[in-house]
Amino acid sequence: MSLRYILFAVLLTAVTAIILWKFGEIDAPSFADADDPGLVERGGQVYAEHCASCHGADLKGQPDWEKRRPDGRLPAPPHDESGHTWHHPDEQNFKVTKLGVAAFAPAGYQSDMMGFKDILTDAEIWASLAYIKSRWPEAIRRRHAAMSGRSQ
Numbered sequence: 208m209s210l211r212y213i214l215f216a217v218l219l220t221a222v223t224a225i226i227l228w229k230f231g232e233i234d235a236p237s238f239a240d241a242d243d244p245g246l247v248e249r250g251g252q253v254y255a256e257h258c259a260s261c262h263g264a265d266l267k268g269q270p271d272w273e274k275r276r277p278d279g280r281l282p283a284p285p286h287d288e289s290g291h292t293w294h295h296p297d298e299q300n301f302k303v304t305k306l307g308v309a310a311f312a313p314a315g316y317q318s319d320m321m322g323f324k325d326i327l328t329d330a331e332i333w334a335s336l337a338y339i340k341s342r343w344p345e346a347i348r349r350r351h352a353a354m355s356g357r358s359q
């Protein structure tokens with residue numbers, strides 16, 4: 208095989224990798240679009256199945272969610288306007304849902320909020336966040352969008 212063929216093969220592989228990478232990016236939503244009815248509906252199913260047991264079907268979280276339990280862990284916070292979820296940009300909520308709270312806390316931190324990376328796809332995580340966002344009052348959605356540098 209001549210050097211030319213080898214170079215061509217390397218170039219082809221690189222181009223394919225770049226195309227796949229770019230398409231992957233286009234495919235995956237990069238924010239929780241609560242104005243996409245299909246995404247919100249899928250997210251409602253994901254939420255009911257994987258989040259509601261702790262965060263509540265009504266998004267109200269667990270009682271006394273701001274007080275650590277005797278075992279040192281925090282109860283699940285609400286995802287409605289009374290909680291902190293909307294204080295964080297979509298990206299951050301995505302990472303916490305995917306990797307779990309402990310990934311962003313000091314070593315040894317114990318939390319009931321495990322990561323969902325082996326349970327849900329990225330698209331399902333985005334859908335659950337779109338559902339949560341769809342439940343926020345308009346004024347909160349506007350504040351959250353402004354904070355994230357977006358128009359919605």
Ligand code: HEC
Pocket residue numbers: 253254257258259260261262280281282283284290291292295300301303304308317318319320321323335336
């Ligand atoms: C086993 C209970 C449990 C389940 C199931 C669960 N969570 Fe949580 N979640 C928690 C707890 C507890 C916390 C707070 C943990 C801490 O700060 O130590 C939390 C925190 C969070 C936060 C950060 C909120 C904030 O104010 O910063 C997000 C976002 C979140 N959960 C999203 C989800 C989503 C989305 C799902 C479903 C895919 C889910 N959680 C499922 C218990 C749970």
